[in-house]
Amino acid sequence: MKLPNACEKLKIFNTNPENSESFYPAIEGCNGVIIGHSVDFEDTYEEARKIERSIEGILDILQACLETKTIECVVYTSSDATVCFNKECPDVVDESWWSDVDFIKELGPSGAFYCISKRLIEKAALDFAEKKGLDFVCVNHAWVFGPFVTPECPLLVSRHLPMILKGNWTNIEYDSGVIPFVHVDDVARAHIFLLECPKPKVKGSCLKVATKAFKFPRLSSKKLLDAGFKYDYDLEDMYDGAIASCKQVGLL
Numbered sequence: 001m002k003l004p005n006a007c008e009k010l011k012i013f014n015t016n017p018e019n020s021e022s023f024y025p026a027i028e029g030c031n032g033v034i035i036g037h038s039v040d041f042e043d044t045y046e047e048a049r050k051i052e053r054s055i056e057g058i059l060d061i062l063q064a065c066l067e068t069k070t071i072e073c074v075v076y077t078s079s080d081a082t083v084c085f086n087k088e089c090p091d092v093v094d095e096s097w098w099s100d101v102d103f104i105k106e107l108g109p110s111g112a113f114y115c116i117s118k119r120l121i122e123k124a125a126l127d128f129a130e131k132k133g134l135d136f137v138c139v140n141h142a143w144v145f146g147p148f149v150t151p152e153c154p155l156l157v158s159r160h161l162p163m164i165l166k167g168n169w170t171n172i173e174y175d176s177g178v179i180p181f182v183h184v185d186d187v188a189r190a191h192i193f194l195l196e197c198p199k200p201k202v203k204g205s206c207l208k209v210a211t212k213a214f215k216f217p218r219l220s221s222k223k224l225l226d227a228g229f230k231y232d233y234d235l236e237d238m239y240d241g242a243i244a245s246c247k248q249v250g251l252l
Contacts, residue, residue: 003149017053020060027061027068032195035061036077039117051117055124062128062136074129075195078122078138080180081115095140095223098123137194141187142180146233147241153251157242164243165251183233183241193229 003010013026027033039054058076065071085099085107099119104112122138129136148154158165160179221229233241246252 017057017060020064023061023064024068027064027071029070030068031070031072032075033061033065033071033073034075034077034191034195037061037121038077039114039121041114047113051120054117054121058121058125059128062125062132062134066132066134071134073135073137073195073197075137075139075191076122076125077191078140079115079118080140080142081111082119082122082138083140085115085119095138137197139187139190139194141190142182144184144187145181145242146184146238147245148184149245151249153246153249157245161239161242161246165246181235181238183231183238186231186233189232190224190229193227194224197227 015022015026035058037054037058039050041050043050043053045053062074065074082099083093083095083097085104086093086097087100087103089097099115101116101119104115104119126136126138128134143156143160145156145160148157153165243252
């Protein structure tokens with residue numbers, strides 16, 4: 001991974017999900033925390049236990065945030081998957097909606113386990129934060145696309161460059177509907193914006209553009225935009241950035 005200015009600005013802490021106190025060194029002295037927490041797909045446990053462990057993990061982090069006495073706001077990296085899978089969904093949904101776990105199982109979309117896990121983790125974290133009086137904001141972002149710093153091309157990037165990387169369009173031939181896209185830098189900026197927002201709201205959707213794809217409700221960013229956030233990148237920027245990164249790692 002080649003992260004600009006990492007030597008000067010990045011500090012990595014070792015944590016142990018079995019030991020809640022291991023999170024303290026990374027949190028102490030801060031006034032805000034951004035949590036990019038998800039299920040551990042390499043975990044050898046059954047799926048139900050994987051989700052339980054992930055829920056326990058984020059609740060431990062939130063408890064540590066409370067005990068430091070300095071944390072003013074926590075921003076959680078969630079997903080549009082937690083709001084878009086519901087039989088009752090209208091054509092456009094916002095952060096007030098919740099995906100139906102049974103409907104996800106019935107529908108069986110690609111990445112169903114991820115969708116279910118994010119839905120359950122987010123709900124548990126929100127309930128905890130509300131009960132404890134912790135300012136907690138979820139970013140229900142769309143599919144992240146654009147440049148990358150990893151040595152290998154991220155799955156979502158390669159999946160939406162089939163005409164370039166694989167010579168065909170099969171990976172984007174879904175039923176009629178939309179694919180919600182957002183530039184990776186806009187997602188990062190949205191996290192920082194919500195962290196610094198004087199009165200953060202509970203949830204905020206993050207979507208820049210939608211392109212035709214599988215049947216999927218459109219995701220509204222109204223709350224985020226009304227709070228003053230502005231997107232810097234459009235779909236052309238996303239593809240330009242993704243292609244440039246593919247060239248840098250030798251894929252093109």
